[in-house]
Amino acid sequence: MKKLSVIRQLFIVALCCVSAPSNILFAQRPDEFQAKSPAAADLEMEVTDVEAYKPKPIDTMQGLAVIAFGSCNKLEFPQTIWSDVAANNPNLWIWLGDIIYADTTDLRALAAHYKRLKTNPEYKKLRSKAQVVGVYDDHDYGANDAGKGLPNKKGSKKCLMDFLDVPMSAPVRKREGAYNSYLFGKGNQRIKVIVLDTRYFRDSLIADPSKQRRYFPNTEGDMLGETQWKWLEHELQNSPAKLNILCTSIQVLADEHGHEKWGNFPNCRKRLLQLITKTKPDNLLILSGDRHMAEITKMDLQGLPYPLYDFTSSGLTHIRSGTSEPNKMRVGELILKKNFGVLKIYWENDRPVVTMQVRGVKNELYKEEVVRY
Numbered sequence: 134m135k136k137l138s139v140i141r142q143l144f145i146v147a148l149c150c151v152s153a154p155s156n157i158l159f160a161q162r163p164d165e166f167q168a169k170s171p172a173a174a175d176l177e178m179e180v181t182d183v184e185a186y187k188p189k190p191i192d193t194m195q196g197l198a199v200i201a202f203g204s205c206n207k208l209e210f211p212q213t214i215w216s217d218v219a220a221n222n223p224n225l226w227i228w229l230g231d232i233i234y235a236d237t238t239d240l241r242a243l244a245a246h247y248k249r250l251k252t253n254p255e256y257k258k259l260r261s262k263a264q265v266v267g268v269y270d271d272h273d274y275g276a277n278d279a280g281k282g283l284p285n286k287k288g289s290k291k292c293l294m295d296f297l298d299v300p301m302s303a304p305v306r307k308r309e310g311a312y313n314s315y316l317f318g319k320g321n322q323r324i325k326v327i328v329l330d331t332r333y334f335r336d337s338l339i340a341d342p343s344k345q346r347r348y349f350p351n352t353e354g355d356m357l358g359e360t361q362w363k364w365l366e367h368e369l370q371n372s373p374a375k376l377n378i379l380c381t382s383i384q385v386l387a388d389e390h391g392h393e394k395w396g397n398f399p400n401c402r403k404r405l406l407q408l409i410t411k412t413k414p415d416n417l418l419i420l421s422g423d424r425h426m427a428e429i430t431k432m433d434l435q436g437l438p439y440p441l442y443d444f445t446s447s448g449l450t451h452i453r454s455g456t457s458e459p460n461k462m463r464v465g466e467l468i469l470k471k472n473f474g475v476l477k478i479y480w481e482n483d484r485p486v487v488t489m490q491v492r493g494v495k496n497e498l499y500k501e502e503v504v505r506y
Contacts, residue, residue, distance in 0.1 A: 184252050185244070188300040191264055195224060196318040200326075201263070202227035203449045203473035204270065204382065204422025207234045208249055210450035214473065215255035217496040221475050223263045225317070227326065229422030229446070230270020230382035232296070238275050240288040246273075247296040268311050268328050269293050270382040270423055271393075278393060280335035281358075290333065310334060312361050314368050321483035325374035325414075329365070329381045331395075334358030338397055346391020356401045362408075369412035376478065376485040376506070377414045384421045386430040386443035389459040393423060410436040416485055416506040419443040420474065425453035427468035427491040429502050430460060439506055444489050446474030468499050481505070 201223035206212075218226070235246040250256055273293070275283045283289065290311050299305060305313045310333040315326045336354035341347060357365065369377070381395070385405065388396035395402040409417060413436075421443055430443040442464075448471050458467060468491050475490040484506055491500040 185248050186295040187298050189298045190300050190303070191266065191315055193315055193317050194319065195264070196322065197224045197324050198478055199223045200225045200227065200378070200476040200478070201473055202229055202267075202380075202420055202422075202446055202476075204229040204447045205231040205234075205425055205451065206250070206449040207451055208246060209234075212250070212253050212255055212450075214449050214471065214494065215253070215259045217492065217494065218473050219255075219259045219262055220496045221492070223259075223475070225326070226259060226263045226265045226267075227328075227380055227420065228265070228267025228297075229380060229420060230268060230274075231272045231423065231447075232267070232269065232293075234272045236272050236276065238283070238285050240285060240292060243273070243275075243289065243292045244295065247292055251296060265297060266313070266315060266326065266328060267297065268330055268380065268382060269332065271332065274332045278338060280332060280337060282337070283332075286333055308360075310358070310361055312357075312364065316372075316374060321375060322480050322485075323374045324376045324378065324478070324485075325368070325372050326378045327365070327368050327380065329357065329379065330361065331356050331382050334361060336398070338393075341391065348391060348393070348397045350397060350399050352398075352400055354398045354401065356395065356398050362404075366408060366412065369408065369414045369417075372414045375415050375483060376487070377417045378476075379417060379419045381419065381421050383423045384430070384443060384445055385419050386432050386441070386462055387428070387445070387460045389461065390424075406434060406441075409441065410434060413437065417441065418476075418487065418504075421445045422447040424448075425451065426458075427470075427472045427474065427500070428460065429464040429489060429491075429500070430462045431464050432462055440504075442489070442502075442504065444474055444476075446472055446491060448472055464502055465500060468493075470494070470499060472499060 199221055201218050233246040233250055235243045237243055271277055271279050275289050293311055310330040312330040313328050317324045335356050339349045339351045341349040383393045385395045424445055425448045427446045432441045434441045452469050470493050472491050472493045475492055477488040479486050487504045489502045492498055
């Protein structure tokens with residue numbers, strides 16, 4: 134048996150040396166951050182098929198006329214909404230978290246969940262039409278409402294990067310956290326997509342002792358960590374884009390509900406809004422997920438020369454219970470149906486006109502809001 138084990142190791146190493154890098158994924162165990170001998174590390178190498186990881190850099194020279202996005206996709210439910218998303222012919226699909234609902238700290242199981250979605254025939258059709266970017270939320274990060282204390286967060290990030298086909302040479306692979314940005318298009322019609330990581334560096338949530346809501350404000354806590362804050366300021370301050378899209382897995386503007394939100398860290402939320410006002414990027418729009426419903430929230434932020442919108446789409450496979458929720462800044466109605474978000478963008482004299490749409494089963498249009506910046 135020992136001889137067979139040695140032969141197996143030699144075969145794996147040889148195969149890794151001769152195979153193309155695009156066909157290789159190094160699986161990680163839940164205890165990956167414990168010290169290991171080189172021999173033990175060798176035993177963890179596995180070769181998977183190209184569907185598990187096929188590196189492909191994002192083509193940022195492509196202009197964006199249609200962007201689709203969504204969150205909260207349980208694999209145990211039918212994956213039937215992808216043909217409806219694809220019917221809009223999006224140039225880009227943005228994941229805003231809860232991609233697979235793995236809820237596991239076993240990295241092999243997490244990778245297997247991602248592969249199950251990635252090889253789904255309908256999702257593959259969408260991938261053939263649209264480029265894909267995004268970030269995890271708690272249920273694919275590793276545990277419900279988890280933050281920076283998750284022990285396997287480096288592995289969770291790696292599984293996400295592999296799912297998104299991020300090349301090993303990409304800068305995001307080399308830093309802590311999954312935050313990233315992309316500048317699409319040319320000339321005066323460029324669009325920047327900024328993806329934040331609200332899990333990797335986030336401080337602890339505080340349970341509400343009164344039980345009136347789920348969480349109590351953590352006035353000392355942070356969401357992004359100083360390195361990500363500095364990066365974000367640079368991305369906003371130096372953006373040449375005429376439309377900037379800030380993606381965050383949880384809501385920024387809606388602040389009256391008691392669930393996960395930027396408002397659970399009020400000083401952090403204030404810092405973000407002040408940063409937006411200070412840097413004044415051209416025409417910033419926020420996209421968010423998490424809530425198992427859809428809504429558009431609007432804030433007139435003093436010092437910002439345009440209204441700030443937070444467009445929430447959540448519930449690709451399931452929605453929340455209840456019929457109402459307070460939000461004084463909501464534009465129109467709350468959508469409690471399975472949904473995805475669509476941005477349709479055209480230009481008037483190099484100024485973006487953005488049509489925000491909430492769509493759902495059979496591509497039905499539930500809500501539409503047009504913003505002329």
